[in-house]
Amino acid sequence: MTKHTESYPLTLKKTVINDSFWSEYQKLIRDVVLPYQKDALNDNIPGAEPSHAIKNFKIAAGLEIGEFQGWVFQDSDVAKWLEAVAYSLSQTPDSELERSADEVIDIIEKAQQRDGYLDTYFIIKEPEKRWTNLEECHELYCAGHMIEAGVAYFSATGKRKLLDVVCRLADCIDSVFGPEPGKMKGYCGHQEIELALVKLYRITGNERYLSLSRYFIDERGKEPYYFSLEREKRDILEFWPGFSKFKREYMQTHLPVREQKTAEGHAVRTVYMYSAIADIVAETGDEGLLDACRNVWDNIVKRKMYITGGIGSAAFGEGFTFDYDLPNDTVYAESCASVGLVMLAHRMLKIEAKGEYGDVMERALYNNILSGMALDGKSFFYVNPLEVLPEACEKNPAMEHVKPVRQKWFSCSCCPPNIARLLMSLSQYIYTVGKNSIYTHLYIGGKAEFDLDGTSVILTQETNYPWDGNVRLKATGFGEKEFTLALRIPAWCRNYKLRVNGKILETGVDILKGYAKISRIWNDEDTVELSMDMPAVLIQANPEVRADAGKVAITRGPLVYCLEEIDNGSNLSAISIPLDCSLEIEKDNSFLNGAVTIRTTAIRTDDKYWPDELYRPAVNTEKETIIKAVPYSMWCNRRPGEMTVWIRYR
């Protein structure tokens, strides 16, 4: 086993975010989202669908009497909340929050069975049916999320209780599954355990966890087909009515993983699985798995990704469809899938620092993921459409899954805690540190402490990103040291300047795979300034994307913009813009948390002279109009209405 990793992230405790854009979001999650989600998990939100999740653990622990309620994977919502709490605590101590988490962990520990098994559905409802329906019942998926929580909580607080619980759980799973004779040859219908086991391996050093993860990956999609064998043994064909309609692609079991070349099926499962595979590659240097990662990555980002970083374009199966099929209105683009895409991008970045991984990470983060949460932290999108007509969501069944306003909570509420845990661990995604090099992947203000061959270097970042493209990095805490500082130059950036200690850098910088690498002897208090021009730009989609033909999107820096009815009147489809229009930038601190907005002169179909008819010979009846675009992530924070990202051009 040879490690295949160019650089590593810092631990959360080594980084602090202090950023005009992101600190607000993190504060919101700490102050609003985590307490809100705690209430939701405890069924204390009036008007929201009850979760039952904590109650299930209490029943499994023998602390309450009752029946299991909620989805079969309900446990995972508790785990994701605990994980987000852990990330929050690692940056901002909060004894009350920690006490709440400890109480939940106590209940979880009590719910765990003597042999380490832990899944409240099967403990309460069908104890004799453990591991009999891996295809549909999410046992290993829930275990994976609990393992991630255990690792995060230990890292944050040093408390071992949940880590011990999940080690026992992992040991229990390891005793049941594996290549050894007498063990089951299965794997989970919904991948998640695989990446969790690598995390557990990394924190415990126990190689059995890594081996088990690798086993699950390698077993997947082999013949004889495990899920067929499993089905033959069951008395009930389908746990989920209609589940057998899904093809093998839905669970990425259509081929052994090493033979998969394209992204197929359920989008979240896909990116969770490839995140685990990238982790295994990093640990083992497995070239066959790396090829699979690269092929699937390419297929996603070159064929199957919305401009917002959303993935998975079909509601049925929550999944990928086919190359260039990116409808804007019947879209799925689940928030969780973009969270998984960020996870995958980040892991690929560690294997190899290539700008495109950072670009996609940024695209998903600033657009599809942030759109998933309201600016007040109290409501969420599961599906992230690029075009919305509220009446269609209500009255055309093809858009039934698209909600025109964020929801308080969901009976299947995977997305809100997923967004919370990502944003609370965001500082992990900013930098990685390699052999005498520091890589800056994201432009987010704050402080980070690096260990470069035993020298401690503190890097302070100041920026107003994404509202402008100016970034200032200061290195302190050391005397003098030669190392490389690499800064990602985003693909959106056409012009930039680099200054070291105020002087424009003419030599001594290599542009390599999307990174500007400055290698020199650095002195304490040295500064680097990166000034990226950030004009508003019209973007078009590949002509093969039929849904976007004849249309452009307004973007600026990493942000995709959209038109909302509240700013532009109803019927946004009547608007078109000249390709050579002048896009003016405006900033009003009192508007949408100080968002930069974009204004331009456009053309609107003048329907004043339309008779009350559906069809007539074509004539040009147009008038000038001013349109205003707002960041996509912030849509629907004022009043519900029509929204569109793609605008016709003339």
Add this chain to the structure above:
Amino acid sequence: MTKHTESYPLTLKKTVINDSFWSEYQKLIRDVVLPYQKDALNDNIPGAEPSHAIKNFKIAAGLEIGEFQGWVFQDSDVAKWLEAVAYSLSQTPDSELERSADEVIDIIEKAQQRDGYLDTYFIIKEPEKRWTNLEECHELYCAGHMIEAGVAYFSATGKRKLLDVVCRLADCIDSVFGPEPGKMKGYCGHQEIELALVKLYRITGNERYLSLSRYFIDERGKEPYYFSLEREKRDILEFWPGFSKFKREYMQTHLPVREQKTAEGHAVRTVYMYSAIADIVAETGDEGLLDACRNVWDNIVKRKMYITGGIGSAAFGEGFTFDYDLPNDTVYAESCASVGLVMLAHRMLKIEAKGEYGDVMERALYNNILSGMALDGKSFFYVNPLEVLPEACEKNPAMEHVKPVRQKWFSCSCCPPNIARLLMSLSQYIYTVGKNSIYTHLYIGGKAEFDLDGTSVILTQETNYPWDGNVRLKATGFGEKEFTLALRIPAWCRNYKLRVNGKILETGVDILKGYAKISRIWNDEDTVELSMDMPAVLIQANPEVRADAGKVAITRGPLVYCLEEIDNGSNLSAISIPLDCSLEIEKDNSFLNGAVTIRTTAIRTDDKYWPDELYRPAVNTEKETIIKAVPYSMWCNRRPGEMTVWIRYR
């Protein structure tokens, strides 16, 4: 009761079609479709889904042993076939076909129960559950189709056997349902019996049938809600799994009919119901019902009709959605719904000769309905999309219901026999005769015999319509008579000339509600020539139709055109046309049955310089291209591929 009818259709026997366009279709139905459908109903088509329909009748008749198979409404396919056979026989005697029909009728008669009841599902499978699930089980629907067949077969052949069967059936229904104490207060979930009963009334003169029809209409949507009461009494909630998801609108029971102002729910049910209502209005002069007809008609044709005359834009519920919601790719636009729209238009036309009824009749007939059948008569569309990407139909579940090629038969095969019966009765739709007036609604060559106050007038029509706009009518068979000849001037027609006996008509013609009315003393052998300019025209949709924003459709006369991949290469979304383009007309007798095609210079996005990426800053990279459009009704008669009606304009 006062009749409210401006004019009446001729009986089928009084009209003969002899037309270069339509005679081919009728010949196809006689020679290919009716024998093919007979084989299909007898489960004799290799590779097609078996129908079981005749077999069910044999089992119900005690002639065979077996179980009921197929849909609960399978009987109606036999009835529609018999009706189409009847229309065929009334124009072209065919002893073999007639013998086949007689054999089927013998079986049907044997299957009928002693009390007149006739529905093979309930006779074979659940005899004790008759009339217990009117909401879902189509008993009265099937009865309605059998009544239509009985009336048509008697009119065509003079044979009473099936008419007697359906009279007994109607008497049985009348003994069960009605306002009288002790009778059931229900009505059918799928309307059809209502219009059938009016037909039966007209041929028998028995007013109880008209009253019963009126009763069903008036009872619909009243409180207490019949289908709720019915459900309470049943042991099984849903006959169709998931049926209870449908709202009352699905069956047009959300309001009493007189209060309905918009077209809601299942499209076929809607137009079948309003066809019956229009019939009742014609017979009774009921102004409240006429208002409902007019309101719903307006709502359909001004808000909810595709340019092809397709209606019902949603697959789920096969129904209407909301005003201006006409998506081209996730569309439904069932062939049967357009057949029903023609039925409704024709009935409205009899109440009042207004050009818009004829225009819609023509639009649906020449486009959405004809597209439902292949030029060889051997395959059919159920769903009629306006935009097709075959890969999307296969791989995006939102388009699963859209088939990119016509199918041999369907397990639910309502559409093929519905198209057959409409086209075989087409001559009924050409003319109506009113008080000393002859109305010409459709331009179809042939001969018709009118009785004007006792004078027999024969009208011979010659035309190449829809390939050109020249129509020649010759009146013969009488000496001299004063009457009005009214010719519909289609809404698509901007310029036309009228000649009588070769001389341009300057005076003596009134243009009234879309009809040119020539009132004069006619002499034997007088001719009228109508010359309508028929240029190709670009049509745009109302700006509220978001799916068509920035797009135009190519039309010529009554025909909507489309682009196919076979003529224009793949990726039709890359094509745009200038609004001022010159549309050239071509005709090649060896191409698609001699169809007129349209050619123009257009613009195609040049993707040669596109990098292997999804998004880039917008630039104009376009090149000229020649495009060729073919009549929409004839698409997919060569090779499967992409197709689009709506084309972006510049």
